[in-house]
Amino acid sequence: MARRTPTAVRIGADLIGILVLLGCVFPVYWMVSRSFLPRNEIKGEDPVLFPWSGTLDNYRRILGDDDFADAMVTSLSVTLLTVGVAILFAFLAAVAVSRFRFRGRRTFILTLLLIQMIPAEALFISQYKMLDGMGLLNSVIGLTLVYVAGVLPFTVWTLRGFVDGVPRELEEAAMMDGCSRTQAFFRVTLPLLAPGLVATGVFGFIQAWNEFTLAVVVMTDPAKETLPVWLVAFTDARSRGVDWGAIMASSTLITIPVIVFFLIVQRRMVSGLTAGAVKG
Amino acid sequence: MGRRSLPLGLVLPAIALLALALGYPLVRQVVLSLQEFGLAQQFGQPPEWIGLGNYRDLLTDRELWVVVLRTVAFCFVNAGLTFGIGLALALLMARMSRPVRMLAQCGLLLAWAMPVVAAMTVWQFLFDTEYGVVNWLLTRAGGDFTGHGWLLDPWSFFLVATIVVVWMSVPFVVFTLYAALTQVPEDVMEAAEIDGAGTWQRFVHVVLPAIRPVLLVVILLQVIWDLRVFTQIYTLQKAGGVSNDTNLLGTYIYTLGIKGGDFGTAAAAAMFMLALTIVLTAPYVRLMIKQED
Numbered sequence: 001m002a003r004r005t006p007t008a009v010r011i012g013a014d015l016i017g018i019l020v021l022l023g024c025v026f027p028v029y030w031m032v033s034r035s036f037l038p039r040n041e042i043k044g045e046d047p048v049l050f051p052w053s054g055t056l057d058n059y060r061r062i063l064g065d066d067d068f069a070d071a072m073v074t075s076l077s078v079t080l081l082t083v084g085v086a087i088l089f090a091f092l093a094a095v096a097v098s099r100f101r102f103r104g105r106r107t108f109i110l111t112l113l114l115i116q117m118i119p120a121e122a123l124f125i126s127q128y129k130m131l132d133g134m135g136l137l138n139s140v141i142g143l144t145l146v147y148v149a150g151v152l153p154f155t156v157w158t159l160r161g162f163v164d165g166v167p168r169e170l171e172e173a174a175m176m177d178g179c180s181r182t183q184a185f186f187r188v189t190l191p192l193l194a195p196g197l198v199a200t201g202v203f204g205f206i207q208a209w210n211e212f213t214l215a216v217v218v219m220t221d222p223a224k225e226t227l228p229v230w231l232v233a234f235t236d237a238r239s240r241g242v243d244w245g246a247i248m249a250s251s252t253l254i255t256i257p258v259i260v261f262f263l264i265v266q267r268r269m270v271s272g273l274t275a276g277a278v279k280g
Numbered sequence: 281m282g283r284r285s286l287p288l289g290l291v292l293p294a295i296a297l298l299a300l301a302l303g304y305p306l307v308r309q310v311v312l313s314l315q316e317f318g319l320a321q322q323f324g325q326p327p328e329w330i331g332l333g334n335y336r337d338l339l340t341d342r343e344l345w346v347v348v349l350r351t352v353a354f355c356f357v358n359a360g361l362t363f364g365i366g367l368a369l370a371l372l373m374a375r376m377s378r379p380v381r382m383l384a385q386c387g388l389l390l391a392w393a394m395p396v397v398a399a400m401t402v403w404q405f406l407f408d409t410e411y412g413v414v415n416w417l418l419t420r421a422g423g424d425f426t427g428h429g430w431l432l433d434p435w436s437f438f439l440v441a442t443i444v445v446v447w448m449s450v451p452f453v454v455f456t457l458y459a460a461l462t463q464v465p466e467d468v469m470e471a472a473e474i475d476g477a478g479t480w481q482r483f484v485h486v487v488l489p490a491i492r493p494v495l496l497v498v499i500l501l502q503v504i505w506d507l508r509v510f511t512q513i514y515t516l517q518k519a520g521g522v523s524n525d526t527n528l529l530g531t532y533i534y535t536l537g538i539k540g541g542d543f544g545t546a547a548a549a550a551m552f553m554l555a556l557t558i559v560l561t562a563p564y565v566r567l568m569i570k571q572e573d
Contacts, residue, residue, distance in 0.1 A: 024387030
């Protein structure tokens, strides 16, 4: 919309834009800046706006904390396993849906859509009972199982769009040149799908890394907490006096990978969630 | 593998996993909701069939209805605020000068990318009784907020929860609607202007119809997401809220089942939440199904 905006309107809009910027950035700034403040300055009479007397003590304390390290290992295992399994299963399903017409295809696609609507809160009671019965409470495998189910629908949905985008003719040309169907697929189509695989992988990573609800239900043993669950428990440890510096440092550490990955897929998340609506 | 069974083989892993992790629990939840499954069953007694007993208990329980009303009210207030602010900002964004727009977008992106738990700890810190910058600012501005506990009173608890939820959700709405607004055809806008349509008329008769499908999806997604807020409420409760007066459906089910051990009633409550979701999302699903055809 390249409209000519009256100057007064533009100045007003700009002012609000700057307010929005401040409102969005301030909490993030507060988190990062507090993470560099020594304890006595965090608890000072007046808040310190800039951490001039910055220190890495908070980070040292957190990185030396065994519980944090355990949670990091659990989180990384669950997240990577979720991404790996989800990508593999979703990739196979996306190829089937995109390249073949088969009985039940439509039902499958619509079921995926419906599943996406189910809130975790509406199923976690029986998922808990199931994992309990299988001896998979407090296990990376158990949590991964419910995580994969959570991200799979969106992943299949998105990857299907990418597979659709690779012209079938490319594969057919390769087959004319003597490739088998499988060879043609792996040599021609797969490399073209790399951006799609990266995007969906990153999406799965962010989901699993941030997830809290199922983690707090499945990982009840403090030794098996993921980072988000650990962070909430750590913040909650009122009895030993809240260590805001360490809390902000660990929040910052948890946030960094997400921000990095988020920047990679941001565009696609906007278009992905509403793609259907825009086309319609 | 024959040609016919190949595609089925390809979707099989996904189907098997979904059936195990979602399908089976769903069936089991229906069964569970028809059984007496409390502490005694935790210790090995076989569950007893009580038909719709759990549902009867639940539906005649005043607390459930209070929680449901609270959940729906919280959902509508938050979805409404998020949508209103998001739409306003998206429209304003088109009128900002380029550098300010870029900066505002960066800020929104940052807020959007924050992991929920990290955002929760920061906001808790901002509203902290002793060291929170909000109390400090309000005291500076003339009020007496020294040592004010924001999470003790249910109303101010939900005020904080609303601020956090809206802060986290607005960016998605702004980005999506702004993207839709840039797709509104310029020639139609110009034609309307030549025909004498003012800003408001152009908005109602050109812009709104053009972005209607996106608006619908955004509103419905927002309702779904705000119906299932769990993490925010859970963490604020941990941070000192009074759980009983601040439960929404998610935390209510959690408290009933995982904490309280009454899996039968919790399962019935979860079925109720599922039904509520289906009712509220049916229009969205129908829209998507239509597009699939």
